[in-house]
Amino acid sequence: MPAAESRYHSEVADAVSVGRLREEFSRWLRRFGLSADRHADLVLAVNEALANTAEFAYRRHSHPGAVTLTVRCDPATDSLLVTVTDEGVWREPRDDGNPQLRGRGIPLMEALADEVVIDSSATGTTVRMRFDQVSNPSSAMA
Amino acid sequence: MPDESNITDEVILPPECVVEEKWIDRIVVVSAAGTVDMLTSPKLEERINAAVAQKPAALVVDLTDVEFLASAGMSVLIAAHQQTPEDVAFAVVADGPVTGRPLKLVGVADIVDVYPTLDEALAKLAA
Numbered sequence: 001m002p003a004a005e006s007r008y009h010s011e012v013a014d015a016v017s018v019g020r021l022r023e024e025f026s027r028w029l030r031r032f033g034l035s036a037d038r039h040a041d042l043v044l045a046v047n048e049a050l051a052n053t054a055e056f057a058y059r060r061h062s063h064p065g066a067v068t069l070t071v072r073c074d075p076a077t078d079s080l081l082v083t084v085t086d087e088g089v090w091r092e093p094r095d096d097g098n099p100q101l102r103g104r105g106i107p108l109m110e111a112l113a114d115e116v117v118i119d120s121s122a123t124g125t126t127v128r129m130r131f132d133q134v135s136n137p138s139s140a141m142a
Numbered sequence: 143m144p145d146e147s148n149i150t151d152e153v154i155l156p157p158e159c160v161v162e163e164k165w166i167d168r169i170v171v172v173s174a175a176g177t178v179d180m181l182t183s184p185k186l187e188e189r190i191n192a193a194v195a196q197k198p199a200a201l202v203v204d205l206t207d208v209e210f211l212a213s214a215g216m217s218v219l220i221a222a223h224q225q226t227p228e229d230v231a232f233a234v235v236a237d238g239p240v241t242g243r244p245l246k247l248v249g250v251a252d253i254v255d256v257y258p259t260l261d262e263a264l265a266k267l268a269a
């Protein structure tokens with residue numbers, strides 16, 4: 001498994017930068033040679049963490065602040081660690097009485113990642129996701 | 143040996159979503175291609191609402207050519223399901239790792255009818 005850490009950053013957490021960071025992550029992830037299902041799962045989980053930042057973190061601000069995506073693989077545990085960090089405060093999506101329309105971002109992250117931890121403080125929010133068994137089966141057999 | 147450090151130096155274009163509408167008798171098919179995320183899903187939602195306003199007998203949202211579907215796009219499907227009049231059938235076409243799989247994972251496929259191909263959706267609606 002490649003040992004690598006990469007960091008992607010945008011000064012403005014908006015829908016456009018979510019798309020760009022998602023695509024950068026997807027390209028970085030290609031080196032693992034994951035199955036199509038697994039690759040898509042990871043890209044979607046990362047997208048949802050980024051999207052939550054763009055949608056919720058800077059609601060009380062006049063302009064959206066920064067978002068940083070860090071990806072690191074841990075060869076010892078064969079896992080991929082992803083963090084998405086912002087400097088805003090997530091506002092819980094309001095229950096508007098329409099439970100079917102409630103956001104699926106966090107349930108998606110929880111369904112797709114092996115572990116999700118969301119740390120919120122007054123200075124920002126960090127989402128940590130862990131994905132296990134990311135080594136390329138073909139290279140493991142070599 | 144390829145230099146992997148250059149991978150992210152490739153030009154990354156903003157996500158695009160192409161939405162088309164076609165009618166098969168009284169069934170309207172709204173198909174999306176490309177990316178359906180928080181940036182592009184309002185476009186899909188507008189086209190769905192415009193199609194429903196023309197009073198079809200049934201509405202199909204075809205995601206066959208979608209390359210990325212975010213939760214924002216899933217919310218559009220749920221809203222379409224809720225806003226479609228009761229006498230108008232509603233179906234979604236989705237299959238594979240980027241659309242069909244996540245729709246099942248978070249239970250959207252339990253709320254809306256999802257078919258793997260447009261032909262299967264049309265056959266069901268015409269029956």
